[in-house]
Amino acid sequence: MNSFKIMVVAIIISILGVSISYARHHNERAWVSRDGLMHLISDQRAILRDIAEKGNSAEDAAEFIRAANALSAMFAMIPSVFANDDLPDISRAKPEIWSDWDNFVATANAQSVVAASLAITAATSGLDAAKSRVEEIDCGSCHDPYRTED
Numbered sequence: 001m002n003s004f005k006i007m008v009v010a011i012i013i014s015i016l017g018v019s020i021s022y023a024r025h026h027n028e029r030a031w032v033s034r035d036g037l038m039h040l041i042s043d044q045r046a047i048l049r050d051i052a053e054k055g056n057s058a059e060d061a062a063e064f065i066r067a068a069n070a071l072s073a074m075f076a077m078i079p080s081v082f083a084n085d086d087l088p089d090i091s092r093a094k095p096e097i098w099s100d101w102d103n104f105v106a107t108a109n110a111q112s113v114v115a116a117s118l119a120i121t122a123a124t125s126g127l128d129a130a131k132s133r134v135e136e137i138d139c140g141s142c143h144d145p146y147r148t149e150d
Contacts, residue, residue: 030086034093037074037081044071045137048118052131061127068119068130071137075112078142079105092148100145107142114138 047067051060085098097104114136122130 028088028090030081030084031088031091033081034091037077041071041074041139044068044074045139048134048137051127052134055127055131061122064127064130065119065122068115068122071115072112072119075108075115078108094146094148097146104142104146111137111139111141 044067048064048071051064051067055061055064082093082097082104085095087093087095118130118133118136121133
């Protein structure tokens, strides 16, 4: 009977270990998605800033429109990559994301609209009109309340 109890305990420990490993893997996958999206957003925003600073060709205008549209789509994806409230140790996300979910989503969506409007402005009024509005993309509107310091 003693060996049976030991075997049951060993099986339970094994199951718990697999469950913890899966949970850790799931948390890390969620973090990888979030981190990847944030880096892509940063890259596209840098393209807009570079073009705003020194771009003036038709190619620059086309790239500006492409980057602004990409940013709009990426900002719209933010709620989906934060839908689960997983916070692995490496995450800089604050729990306030989920306790203030509606505002978090509204803020991400507002940035999506700003980015789309930059693309529209560049396409309809020209690159110069859009360049002056690049700083309307405000990553701090989410990072300040919802991300820990670097």
